[in-house]
Amino acid sequence: MGERDPLNLSLSVLIRYAQSFLQRWGDPREGVSEFLSPLMNSDDEARLRLAEALAAGGEVPVAQWSEPIRLRSIFDRIEPALPPDRAGGYPLQALDRRRETLFPQRPRPAATEGEYRALARSLREALQGAEAFARGHPAAQIAGLLGAMARFAWCVPAASAAAFEDISLYDHGRVAAALAALLAEAPDEALRAWKAALRNGADAPPVALLIKGDLSGIQDFLYQVSGKGTARGLRGRSLYLQLLSEAVALFLLRQLRLPLVNLLYSSGGHFWILARPADAERLADLQRAVDRRLIAFHGMDLGLILGEVPLRPADLRPGGLKAAMDELAARIRARKLRRFADLPAGDWALLLRTTPDSTEPGDWTDCAVCGQVGRRGREIREVEGNVRKCLRCLSFEELGRQALDMSAVAWIVRAEDDGPAGEAASSSNWADPLAAFGLGVVLFNAQGEPIGDLPLPRDGEWALVWAVGSRAWDLQVRRRIAEQLGGLPTAFVPRFVLRYAPRVTAEDRERFKARYEARGEKMPEEGSIRDFEILEGWSTGIQRLGVLRADLDGAGTLFSEGLGPRMTLSRLVALSSTISRFFEGYVETLCRQRDPRRGGSGVIYALYSGGDDLFIVGAWDAVADLAGALRRELDAYTGGHPRIGLSAGLTLHGGRESAQRMAEAAGEALEEAKGYRGPDPGRQKDAFAFLGPVMPWRPGEVFHEVLRWRDRFVAIVDEETGAGEGRPRRRAGRGRSVLFALIRWALRIQRERARGRPGAQAILGPWLWQLPYFLARWQEMAEEGSGTEKLLREMRRDWERMGPAEASARIEAIWGPAARWAELLTRRGEGREAP
Structure with a gap:
């Protein structure tokens, strides 16, 4: 390598930080590996x-x-910054x-020298x-060193000085x-x-180019699944989209001659690449190269939006990145509106092609899934029940099956990419588009054996391996994977990939x-992914499939403004x-911890979670409880920061309903949640x-009151019917009458509000006198001392203290909403099961 080789200098920085940590906290009797001894001259320094x-x-x-010291939570720095006495600190252990x-x-615990020295031994x-x-x-050296630091330096502050206590050694390095x-x-x-401008804030030429890539069309592509195999198809498509986004990012890095460290972020179909200012001149050609590959396999379904913004030294000073991030976001938005505007005329024929390039008769x-046209028995195959599916959709289902046993993903960087495909999309499998970007991809199980029958590429230069499962870090497993890869130079890096899915059991069958x-259909095999109809059938109360979509509120603003004057590039990363x-x-x-096992397996299916959003389906009652737990856990994760919120929408469906319709309905519910505006100034999203009016769900807000009353309503119905006590069900009593009355009156109020003037706070009606009358009558008829009688007495006391507006609300x-939730949970004749 030459003295000015980008890989050499990049490796030297990583080595510098790793070496500093080992020299400070490692055993002085152990020598430093040659890997940690780069050759440096004064210019490099x-x-x-x-x-x-x-x-x-x-x-x-x-x-x-x-x-x-312990690494301080980066959320403590979000404006308004949390005071030091509320600071959180991360455990000093492997990721x-x-x-x-x-x-x-x-509060943030004190760290010990013993913890630091243990990390130093593991890092060495x-x-x-x-x-x-x-x-x-x-390239493998850089990636391997990056992987080691990602495991053991993710929780170590870049320095003990206050200015660095919230940035890990890994991220800053x-x-x-x-x-x-x-x-x-x-x-x-x-x-x-650049050095002078960084010191005094003067103007200077750009020092870097921040490139953002957005894979567009993800939502439509992901939910383009119907009929038998929907559960497997969705899992396969979700994993494929993650692989495809990464393949595009790695392809761009390679074309720009940049190491893996220049991929600053990659998640949820988005990535950031830090490039040279001069690389802006190449982006149009790179955009076209990516477009041709995506169009060849996906037509207009998927595309890449590239945006770039130059970074000057002044932008990299604390607080200086906001304008650049805002400009980058604006460019991405503008280019999404004119996605194919710059496509050369010669590529339009490829874009509009709907059938394979073939004159053969057939x-x-x-x-039936994606609508791709092809020849029966060739590009289109008939599967069980005379359902027609293209080879690509079948390959996504197979990828979904393989993902269940996946412990590692190997990216084999090939000597040459395959370029745009000449065949139509229906003739490909999931690995073909990745090969067009010069990458062979192989999945490995926990024993280090390849999954599936795709041939291992033999023209690779080196391999980047995502260690997805904990078993992938076992030395013998890594050696086995490297052996299967033909002894290629290999680097292992930790990467979280969603794998959780419930499996078909003997009880299901x-x-x-x-x-x-x-229906003339074959039951899914034992051990395969439970399909939506089975998940629906294991619901408590009414049998429905719950579809949950959620995302972080104002993520773009959080990145551009949240860190305020403290924002630096490393802190943003x-x-x-x-x-x-x-x-x-x-x-x-x-999901694993909260999933109630019913029929020998789970009933929650995590289909997608990445970037800042997620998509989860399952037995509706379990998914509803998971949604509440998700919000509580985010609060614990962020220290309850008032600026960080989560909006979610949950809808109920039949298990055989179109996945696209389910996703659209849940997406509409999510938009309703994002449209929430509270009575307090600034309270929004x-x-x-779920089940009626949007519920704010920060600690102490309406959602938690709904949960409390839901549980009380369920308790009185269960008391009356004997549910959960091993006794035969008795006829439902006054408890369910209370539920139906509350549901009916709540719906009337909502209808009145819909017809009323905007912003009306109090809706007045006959329920204001009907409810206390019926509460009194039901209380008289309830068994004295019973749960129903106690609940009705409490409701009457609450009602008497309320004014008309508060009572209506x-x-x-x-x-x-609590009554409706409880009624669905206690619905009779729907195969109710105890969690």
């Missing part, structure tokens, strides 16, 4: 120091620890999905392993390494100008087999990493749309 300063937003020393690892402890071992697997390949790769070829006069038909046979760990990592853990916003 100057460029590295400038890269470190740019990442830090100024001339601040990093990788120095006067004492062991994994567990709550006790990912959640900051509050990880670096030595990375060196061995990399086999001297520069990779930003500095990315900047070093850009400075490698910069002329000396530019270095001097029985032409279409795919016994309970639902007759239902399938009556730290914020994105922390949010991704919740949605990509912890959501799966939460951060709400739950109580029925509409709390008692009505």
Whole structure:
């Protein structure tokens, strides 16, 4: 490698930080690996120091620890910043999905030298392993070192100084390494100008180019599934979209001759790449290269939106990034509105093609899932029940099956990419579009064996392996994977990929087999993904499938404004990493922990969670409870920061309903939640749309009152019917009468409000005198001392203390939704099961 090689300087920065940590906290009797001894000259040193300063937003020393401290939660820095006495600190341990690892402890505990030294030992071992697997390949060395730091330096502050206590050594190190790769070829006069501008805020030429990529069309593509195999197809499509977005990002890195550290963020179909200012001239050609590959396989269904903004030294000073981030967001929005406007005329024929390029005769038909046209028996196959599916859709179903056992994903960087495909999309499998970007992808199980029958590419230069499951970090498993990859230089990095799905059990087959046979369908095999109809059948109360969509409120504003005057590039990257760990990592853990096992397996199916949003289906009652737990856990994760909220919509459906319609309905509910505006000034969004009026659900708000009354209503119905006590059901008593009355009155109020003037606060009607009358009558008829009698007495006391406006609001916003929720949970004759 030459002295000005971008990979060499990038690797040197990572080594500098790892070496500083080991020298400060490692065992002095252990030598430093040759992997940690780069050859440096004075020119390299100057460029590295400038890269470190740019990442830090100024001339601040990093990788120095006067004492062991815990990494402070980045959410403590969001404006308005939380005071030091409420600060949270992360456990000092290897990265994994567990709550006790990912959640900051509050108040922030003191750290010990023993914890730091234990991390240093683990990091040293990880670096030595990375060196061995990399086999001297520069790109694999960088990725391997990055992976080691992602596991063991994610929780270590970049320095013990207050200015760095909320930025991990891993996040700051990779930003500095990315900047070093850009400075490698910069002329000396530019270095001097950038250094001066960073110090005094003067104007200077751009030092970097921040590129954002958005994969568009994700929602329509993901939910373009219907009929048998929907559950498998959705899981496969969700994983494929994550793989495709990453493939595009890796392709761009390779075309720009940039190392993996320059991929600052990649999640949820979005990515950020830090490139050279001069790379802006290449973006149009790179956009076209990506477009041609995506069009060849997906036509107009999927596309890439690229936006870029130059970064000057003044932008990298604390608080200086806001204008650049706003400009970048505006460019992305504008280009989404004219997605194919710059497509060359010669590519339109490829874009509008709807059939394979073939003149061969055949029985032409279409795919029942995606509508792709092809020849029966060739591009289109008939599966069970005479359902026609194209090869690509069938391959997504197979990918969904494989994902259940996935513990690692290997990206084999090939010597040459395959370029745009010549065949129509229906003739491809899920791996073909990735190969067009120069990448072979292989899934491995927990034993390090390949999953599926796709051939391993033999023309690879090196392999990047996502360690998805904990077993993938076992040394013997890693060796087995490297062996299967033909001894290629290999790097292992931690990556959270959603894998959780309930599986078909013997009890399912016994309970639902007759239902399938009556339709002439074959029951799903034991061990495969439970389909939506089975999940619906395991609901408590009414049998319905719950569809939940949720996302973080104001994520764009949070990134551009949330950090205020403290925002630096490394702190921005730290914020994105922390949010991704919740949605990509912890959501799966939460699903596993909260999923009630019914019929021998779970009833919650986490289909998608990445970036800052999620899509989950399952037995409706379990998904509804999961939604509440999700909001509570986000509050614990962020320290209850008032600026960070989550909006969600939950809708109920039949298990055989179109996945696209389900997603659209849940999306509409999500938009309703985002449209919430509370009575207090500034209170908006951060709400739950379910069973009537949108419920604000911060701690102490309406949602929690609804839950309390729901549980009380369920309790009185169960008391009357004997549910859950092993006794035969008795006829429903006054408890259900109360529920139906409350539901009826709440609906009347909603109808009156819909007909009334906008902004009307109190809706007055006959319920204001009917309710206390019926409460008194029901209380007289209830058994004295029973749960029903006690509840009715409490409701009467509450009612007597209320004025007309408060009484109307109580029925509409709390008692009505709680009664409806309880009625659905206690619905008779719907196969009610105890959780």
